[in-house]
Amino acid sequence: MQLDEFFVTGEPLIYAGMVAIVLVTSAIIFLLTYFKKWQWLWREWLTTVDHKKIGIMYILSALAMLFRAGMDALMMRTQLAFPDMNFLNAQHYNEVFTTHGTIMIIFMAMPFLIGLMNIVVPLQIGARDFAFPFVNALSFWSFFFGALLFNISFVIGGSPDAGWTSYTPLSGAAMSPGPGQNFYLLALQLSGIGTLATGINLMVTIIKMRAPGMTLFKMPIFTWSTLITSFIIVFAFPILTIALALLTIDRIFGSQFFTVTGEGLPMMWANLFWMWGHPEVYIVILPAFGIFSEVISTFAKKRLFGYNVMVWSIILIAGLSFLVWVHHFFTMGAGAFVNSVFSISTMAIAVPTGVKIFNWLATLYKSKIQMTTAMMWALAFIPSFVIGGVTGVMLGMAAADYQFHNSYFLIAHFHYVLIAGTVFACFAGLVYWYPKMFGHKLNERIGKWSFWLFVIGFHVCFFPQYFLGLDGMPRRVFHIIPEWMPLNQIATVGAFVMGIGFAVFVFNIYYSYRHSEREKTGDPWDGRTLEWATPTPVPHYNFAIVPHVESHDAHWDMKQKDKTIYNESKLEPIHMPNSTGQPFIMMAILFFASFALVFEWIWLAVAGLIGALVMMGIRSFDYDEGHHVEVDEIKQTERSARRL
């Protein structure tokens, strides 16, 4: 293989990307070396099994991915601003919309939410860590290396270009030769391992490690949504694992699952993909519902209205999410009976979702609303998400879907639910839990600026797209006709306003780091759930004494009764797991193996796989029992954290 086949050549934008990568990497290496931080990086971060640090790493990576995929979006919007624009060529445009979609769903939305779950769930249920801290680190590194593998594709080997759905036969070996699609398949496979492991980990944590007294129906609603999300992950991700594996085997080893030769069945890919893909959209929306519920009840200063109904509607949504997948390909040409069944099940999902909307409104009703940034994100979510949801029901009607399918109407719909749902929730959650993570609030004034810019930009960008769809503009076209120009230009302006909003958000992180007042109480929002009972910064063992929970909204209850969870006389040594470099090394080896397989260097891939198996063997013989934190150390930590 020649070097110019290995690296992507001929695109000025990509050369710029290469230069940027080299510069940023060397800057990081220089800074780490200059400030002698290598050891710190390895000891404090790369080898950590602490759920809070892993959560922070998840969120930082997700923000980086949001930036990358956001740049993709801006490039697309630029290309679509004028008819016959030549900013991107057809091939490059295909690559950009593919990576935009894949990264946003797999490497931005999910890790962002999993990051928040990592930090918040153990704190909310009064646990000291995950059930399997080692596996948690393994999950993070599998996501991290999966994202890395996917992202290097644009400078090495070429990006995938068959859309984030990677439909066969287009994505098969016959029509998409070369490493591009392999990057997609293996990067998703690699990060999928971690997602599945996280799902199992969170389930066991929530089922087995709740504080005494916290029955299932006394759990905070975010923990509930996490539990149900984990359930969906456990049952949906194996389907993706197999679908990806089958297509990989098709491409690399010549099997005939999704080919047009050998009586293969290309539509089977769509079937399997959406059997995972539909539950997947609930994987990214249910935690968002949980976050909004927490934020709304905190800043409305009320117990969440209809808590039990909220829980049951999440469960119902999760169940239905496995029964609607065909609505993504009504136009495949199945008969009226098949389409009708899935049309009805699709519309049924609107019922429990509607119930949730009314419960949020009822929580707000007659309450004293505190207009914090987090609350504003939550309030903006409700009407925006309703627009997305209602248009979703329109798409769900099979006969009408023949008109809407693959038009900008669809694009507008899913951006309305995914941005107004998931992205708003990520921002709301990050702002809300930020003090718990970093010991200071994000600046409210700048936060509101970024909120208004982003939300206005969002509506300006996506609302016109409904009408573009009705005007017949299909998705994934790189040239527009003059009739579509005005609305497209409005959308492009909106996209850039969103970009500015995001930039302001990131600037706020820097600004608040420098200027925000440091947190002293650990309960800056007058919160209701157990995570606010811990001091800030949260000690690495979370709870010096495992709290006893008596009611829903445990912390609120304790505050009413003037109780605290800390009692120096009851301290006992705490057992904690040791840090380990094994997860990082194991996943680095698998990254190497996947990279080799992308280029179909089979023996190198096999060597990498054997390396990973050896690492698992080493782990099997590792009888590391962890360590105990002694009472004196706990006392010192708590005294300084609680300023006693």
Add this chain to the structure above:
Amino acid sequence: MANRSKRIPIQHVVGYVMSIVLTVLAAWAALNSNLPVIWIIILILALAVIQAGIQLFMFMHIIERGTGHAPWQMIFHGFILAAIVVAGSLFTMSFGFNHDHNDDGGHEQHEQHEQE
């Protein structure tokens, strides 16, 4: 403890014998019986489910002291999902055209098959 310290694990032996018998029964039904094909399929799938139950309850102790409810619930839902995945795929990928009624779509489908 008394139950566990028995020298001969009766439960396991019974389970083993039953699985052998069920396997032989299924093989006989498939290979030597004159039942209609659809009944054979239903029968042997039912036998397989019973055998899976033997493994889960008699060998894997899915319900025993210390286990809690989560395992059987998860396995139960796993089987439900399996049914959805298999039956749902067959249903969807039949395109709704391979049923008994001979509408136009059905003809198209058969023609396609012949061309292939």
Add this chain to the structure above:
Amino acid sequence: MNADGSNAKPLEYQTKEGQLNILGFWIFLAAEIVLFSTLFATYAVLFNRTADAPPPAELFEPGTVLVMTFILLTSSFTCGIAIHGMRRGSVKGLMTWLIITLILGLSFLGFEIYEFVHYAGEGATLQSSAFWSAFYILAGTHGVHVTLGIGWATLLLVQLAQRGITSVTSRKVFIIGLYWHFLDVIWIFIFTGVYLIGMVV
């Protein structure tokens, strides 16, 4: 969960860690059910799509398949006996029965490899048609699971020899026991859904 008299619980459940690991593994097995069901679904949908390769009814041999089934059923039984031995506290019984289980597992693999080679010789390979791709990947995924199980159990045998039955080793052995029985569950469905139905239709 109820009645926490720790005496009544088997050793592997006596530590918190043991309980967490066993529950986690059950959830993993639930995920595995869905994983295999996706392969079954693919197989079922691609059934009869043999293209130019011979149809399954011509190649499947009832004799071989029945022998494989009996071997695996027996290995599941001996694995159960091994766990029973462990709960009685007998390292020797545990290790002996576990080794017997592994030998049975290896012979199962031998038959499977023979079978695959034989079919390939008759012109039914991974590449020859959608049906045969689905067959090889479904049966092969099960075979890979058996292989990994054998490797994993071998590591545990070494640890048993080093440490005897402790709360940690008993947990690990119990978990691989679950894994091994589970592979038998999957095989029952492969036997039924692939071989028997393949020979009937």
